[in-house]
Amino acid sequence: MTDLHRLSVRELTEGLAQAKFSSRELTEHYLKRIEKVDAQVKSYVTVTAKQALAQADAADELRRAGTAGVLTGVPIAHKDIFCTQGIRTSAGSKMLDNFISPYDATVVAKGKAAGLVTLGKVNMDEFAMGSTSESSYYGATKNPWALDHVPGGSSGGSAAVVAADLAPFATGTDTGGSIRQPASFCGLTGLKPTYGRVSRYGMIAYASSLDQGGPMARSAEDCAYLMNVMAGHDAKDSTSVEKDVDDYVANLNGTSVKGLRIGIPKQYFNVAGLAADVKARVEESLKKLEEMGAILVEIDLNMTEAYVPTYYLIAPAEASSNLSRYDGVRYGYRCEDPKDIMDLYKRSRSEGFGPEVQRRILIGTYALSAGYYDAYYVKAQKVRRLIQQDFLKAFESVDVIAAPAAPTTAYKIGANLSPVEMYLGDIYTIAVNLAGLPAISAPVGFDQDNLPVGLQLIGNYWSESQLLSVVHQYQQATDWHTKRAAIAEENA
Numbered sequence: 001m002t003d004l005h006r007l008s009v010r011e012l013t014e015g016l017a018q019a020k021f022s023s024r025e026l027t028e029h030y031l032k033r034i035e036k037v038d039a040q041v042k043s044y045v046t047v048t049a050k051q052a053l054a055q056a057d058a059a060d061e062l063r064r065a066g067t068a069g070v071l072t073g074v075p076i077a078h079k080d081i082f083c084t085q086g087i088r089t090s091a092g093s094k095m096l097d098n099f100i101s102p103y104d105a106t107v108v109a110k111g112k113a114a115g116l117v118t119l120g121k122v123n124m125d126e127f128a129m130g131s132t133s134e135s136s137y138y139g140a141t142k143n144p145w146a147l148d149h150v151p152g153g154s155s156g157g158s159a160a161v162v163a164a165d166l167a168p169f170a171t172g173t174d175t176g177g178s179i180r181q182p183a184s185f186c187g188l189t190g191l192k193p194t195y196g197r198v199s200r201y202g203m204i205a206y207a208s209s210l211d212q213g214g215p216m217a218r219s220a221e222d223c224a225y226l227m228n229v230m231a232g233h234d235a236k237d238s239t240s241v242e243k244d245v246d247d248y249v250a251n252l253n254g255t256s257v258k259g260l261r262i263g264i265p266k267q268y269f270n271v272a273g274l275a276a277d278v279k280a281r282v283e284e285s286l287k288k289l290e291e292m293g294a295i296l297v298e299i300d301l302n303m304t305e306a307y308v309p310t311y312y313l314i315a316p317a318e319a320s321s322n323l324s325r326y327d328g329v330r331y332g333y334r335c336e337d338p339k340d341i342m343d344l345y346k347r348s349r350s351e352g353f354g355p356e357v358q359r360r361i362l363i364g365t366y367a368l369s370a371g372y373y374d375a376y377y378v379k380a381q382k383v384r385r386l387i388q389q390d391f392l393k394a395f396e397s398v399d400v401i402a403a404p405a406a407p408t409t410a411y412k413i414g415a416n417l418s419p420v421e422m423y424l425g426d427i428y429t430i431a432v433n434l435a436g437l438p439a440i441s442a443p444v445g446f447d448q449d450n451l452p453v454g455l456q457l458i459g460n461y462w463s464e465s466q467l468l469s470v471v472h473q474y475q476q477a478t479d480w481h482t483k484r485a486a487i488a489e490e491n492a
């Protein structure tokens with residue numbers, strides 16, 4: 001079969017179950033495509049071909065024995081932030097270029113237990129700080145829709161592999177939009193779960209009170225398959241919640257769009273940087289949902305102006321603390337010929353971290369330092385609570401809240417936005433992390449340059465099933481999620 005990469009995750013599970021193809025054939029097919037196409041996209045940091053083929057053979061063995069699970073033998077790509085035993089886990093940083101993880105992240109272990117075949121580790125902004133994937137030590141990943149554009153970030157590699165048909169789905173992480181924004185830039189569906197739904201164990205920390213892993217795929221249905229693997233309590237992550245996990249696939253038709261109350265925040269559609277095409281596509285998608293029976297309700301989210309300053313104090317503060325472990329002593333990059341211990345620390349960190357990561361460490365250290373702590377960090381924590389309350393009030397009158405996933409479509413590579421311009425691009429995603437809520441991004445059309453636009457739906461706590469279900473109904477009634485980038489078409 002020459003078109004295995006066109007199949008959805010459900011079709012892959014059916015094909016494997018009916019022995020229409022083996023996991024080895026499927027895996028070899030993807031590995032060949034990676035070899036052929038990834039020189040242009042540059043999405044993989046590490047391809048684990050040998051291990052993938054061994055996992056595929058083991059999966060085929062389980063199929064023959066009749067002991068396979070639903071997903072046994074389906075390939076996946078992992079963001080290079082999830083620790084993988086025996087395989088380099090770089091977090092896109094020179095600091096960890098030589099780091100071979102001695103253990104698997106819980107998400108990776110769960111994937112293995114479900115029989116998923118790891119094709120490799122994919123590119124990302126350094127330590128997940130960024131919105132373009134350009135800050136990676138391994139260079140920029142290209143947007144499959146337009147190779148001179150970024151795929152978004154920080155999970156840019158995860159988005160690019162799926163959009164270029166170099167993996168059927170991928171894991172991502174979202175601290176302030178890193179699943180939803182690249183999904184939006186690459187025409188994909190991406191789910192950021194409720195904080196605590198997916199284990200953070202073995203996921204390299206950026207800002208621990210905001211970080212959350214989740215699925216990125218072509219459709220809500222494909223995301224649901226991966227959520228079934230990723231979600232669940234983990235004793236190794238103290239913030240993971242002991243709460244029953246839904247069967248996200250079985251619940252795909254569980255929520256009716258008819259009568260669903262969708263909140264439209266007034267403030268969100270008056271943001272200065274909101275591109276006209278993005279606004280138009282998002283409004284058209286809401287019209288479509290209205291035709292399907294949803295009720296659109298205008299709401300207020302009065303804290304909107306506080307999102308960017310609040311996030312850009314809390315996230316760097318936590319980052320500066322988390323990244324203090326990279327000292328050149330225990331693991332990771334160490335400078336040559338240190339004079340003394342201070343020189344070792346200073347040069348290892350100056351040489352090992354890129355400029356954006358250093359900027360965040362400086363901002364965070366400043367916000368946490370004596371004399372500024374109350375004025376910045378403590379104040380930001382108080383505002384964070386107000387932002388959460390703003391959402392909770394809104395959820396008293398609506399079921400979900402609609403927003404663009406990002407104010408623009410994908411930027412040009414090398415556009416060289418100032419840090420502040422770049423941070424302002426996170427306006428629609430970061431409040432969700434500050435509040436710990438779940439949210440999904442789904443493709444709803446294109447701008448005049450044929451770059452994808454994403455609609456974001458924000459749900460109340462633990463409403464992942466509802467969000468996946470609403471997007472699934474929308475995707476049954478529309479075909480935006482079936483559109484393929486030219487590079488995926490050409491190399492079919």
Ligand code: GLN
Pocket residue numbers: 128129130131153154173174175176177178179206315426
């Ligand atoms: N762009 C945001 C940042 O740079 C979000 C990144 C993320 O979610 N990891 O912090």
